[in-house]
Amino acid sequence: MYAWIWRRLPGHGPQRALVALGLILAAVAILWYVIFPWLEPKLQFDRGVVENGVTAPPSSPSVPG
């Protein structure tokens, strides 16, 4: 897959490596600033709110961490 992408990058040698680096950075930026902020609140593995919400009375606030 990556070999296929590499062959289709424009330029030669170092120039091609720079383009590849740019693509990687763009992918990381999209993950970090767009996808992760959207995804993180849905996972909540650090907080333990769900187990508490189930066991505690509805009026009681949860104890997140």
Added chain:
Amino acid sequence: MRVLIRGFGELCITAGLVVLLFVTYTLWGTGRYTRAQQEQLSDQLQRTWRQPQVTTEKITLGSGIAQIRIPRFGKKYRYVVVEGVDLSDLRKGPGHYPGTALPGQVGNFVVSGHRTTYSAPFNRAAELRSGDEILIDTRDKQYVYEVTSRRVVQPTAMEVTAPVPFHPGRKPERRLLTITTCHPKYSAAQRLIIFGELVRELPRATATDQG
């Protein structure tokens, strides 16, 4: 066939790297949001404190109600405590359990906060020792609480938030502070609870280094 297998392997490696990046994001990247929110909340709080007191002042969920400082965690340690302990509230900073006592009142002033992620306000909570000061700044007063004890409880132990901890229903006489956070670090299996009691109150104007 070989191309397929190689492609699958590459996908797996990519997925692993993305997961690692996600872990990095949750632990450190989420703090950026909290810092921005804290800055905003702090400005708002200072502004309301400068204005004359309104008797009908209402506490809205998600707004700042006080400032917490813990000298043990360094001079720069300062968070605005927001009202509410919903996920969205705790992303902004430590949250006060609605319905529990307000700072300085008789009863239990209960604050919850993240141990990891979102700036991790209570990351070092386990380092607190008996006698350590926890300073709560409000409009007029600075309340000085001292840590009295520490417990690790199950996440369902709501009795620690009672006006008299562990004795729900009993009439409170003392002015207490309770901090709840995750335990152990990076997990939500248990809760670390820090108990404190009010030892003195000072006028805020002279007690804080900022106006």
